[in-house]
Amino acid sequence: MGVLALIGTRKGLFVLRAADGRDRWQIEGPLLDTWGVYHAVVDERDGTWYAAANHTTYGPTVQRSSDGGQTWRRSRQIGLPEESGLVLNATWHIEPGLPEDPETLYLGGDPGVLFRSHDRGESWQVNRAILDHPTRADVWIPGAGGLCCHSIQIDPRDPGRIYVGITSAGTFRSDDAGETWVPRNKNIVADFRPDPYAEVGQCPHKLLLHCTQPDRLWQQNHCGVYRSDDRADSWLRLDGNGLPSPFGWALMLDPDDPDTAFVIPARSMEYHYGPGGRLAVYRTTDAGATWESVSNGLPDQSWTVVLREASAFDDESVYFGTQSGSFFVLADGDTWLEAARHLPTILSVEVTSWSA
Amino acid sequence: MVRIVVPSVLASEAEGKQSFDVEAETLGDALRALPVADLLFNERGELRHHVNVYVDGEDHRERGGLVSPLEDAHEVRIVAMVSGG
Incomplete structure (x- = not known):
């Protein structure tokens, strides 16, 4: 089975396809x-394609296509209620619901908001409990990336158990x-x-639940890499043994192995490139106890970063x-192939199986 | 009847249609009748910051804004500000 990659960029959506070997x-x-x-x-x-699309002049929306990207339809206007005093700044992440809820999708946005659609993305209703969360007014302070709800994870055993990650x-x-x-x-x-271990106010950069061990979640945070084995009730910090920096955005898992994860460290929020000007991927196969560089095929020097939505994984790679x-x-x-170059700034990557 | 001309990005969001003939009393009513109104206004009904609107060549802000009557106007042109991109 081949793979189809949806590459979201600052200048539109690129679609890459490869056969099983993933080499062309x-x-x-x-x-x-x-x-x-x-x-x-x-x-x-x-099979519907969804895109969290944002235009510098015409604002945020969701676009969807039922013909493989040939034609697109916008959702009805997505917005926040007037009494909130907030307006929608951006759409960030679309998460389809579980198979037993075929009409349901979730949408994360800025300023730290979550929407749900019950009609396959035609319209979106804001989640009031997140919008009106009692900690919002005093503690949620936008960072450089705003207040983006970028991660939405649903427990595959229970559609009522949902996790969200919101920056700052x-x-x-x-x-x-x-x-x-x-x-x-x-x-x-x-x-x-001021209180580094407060109940709220942390800055997750990416949050992922493991599909076969759903009590386990991984998190690349502004301040470290973490794992939870108890449905996020508590977290264990993992970046002290082998990672060159605790900071980064990207996070990838292995569907077949809950102990394996990949991160791509960045030097810090001031620099936004890899330590030493290197683009390097680090992998753990022991649930974060140790990390090793997996960087064959990556450039020796590269002052670039991988953003929070710009990594993906499937059963094969x-x-x-x-x-x-x-x-x-x-x-x-363990060798990386540069499958495309000179695209616009890549904001997001998702993959799905595809057959020619 | 006034003709509203939209830029290419908006036309591509309206099945390629670049102009619309609209019957409306005010400029705001005319813009809100467009199939791309959700891209011009935010959820408060406020015109997005980087959108310029000209009525017969005159900046709509100089002739009373969105509530201004169209009266004998012939053409409304929507232009993206350079600050938007």
Whole structure:
């Protein structure tokens, strides 16, 4: 089975396809030309493509296509209620619901908001409990990336258990399908705040749940890499043994092995490039106890980074795109293949299976 | 009847249609009748910051803004500000 990659960039959506070997790629695009595609995903329940599309002049929306990207339709206007005093700044992440909820999708946005659609993305309703969360007014302070709800993870055993990651606010869990949300940031440091171990105010950069061991979550945070084995009730810090920096955005998992994860460290928020000017991927196969560099095929010197939505994984491989417009795939053992270069700034990567 | 001309990005969001003939009393009513109104206005009904609108060549802000009557106007042109990109 081949692979189809949706590459969201600042200047539209690129589609890359490869056969099973993942060594030769065909590029199509840009689709949604001129739109910044913060995230795009194929809903594997019905094949619809969704894109969190943001235009510098015409604002945020969701675009969707039922014909493989040939034609697109915007969702009805997505917005926040007037009494909130907030307006929607950007759409960030689209998460299809579980197979038993075929009409349901979730959408994360800025300023730290979550929407749900019950009609396959035609319209979106804001989640009031996140919008009105009691910690929002005093603790949620936008960082350089705003207040973006970038990670939405649903427990495959229970559609009522949902996790969200919001920058400068933290990780939150709902056990009642979004009616209530509790902060879940225990042991996660926020060294930019007066109380570095406060209940709220941490800055997750990417949050992923493991599909076969759903009590386990991984998190690349502004301040370290973490793992939880108890549904985010507590977190264990993992970046002290082998990672050159605790900072970064990208996070990839192995669906077949809950102990394996990949990160791409960046020097710090002041620098936004890899330590030593190197683009390097680090892998753990022992649940974060140790890390090793997996960087064969990557450039020796590269002052670029991989953004929070710009990495992906499937059963066969892992993938990422850089701010400098290169798309890499781990195609042959532990060697990276640069499948595309000179694309616009890559904002997001998602992959799905594809057959010619 | 006034003709509203939209830039290419908006035309591509309206099945390629670059102009619309609209019957409306005010400029705001005319713009809100467009199939791309959600891209011109935010959820408060405020014109997005980087959108310029000209009525017969005159900046709409100079002739009373969105509430201004169209009266004998012939053409409304929507232009993206350079600050938007």
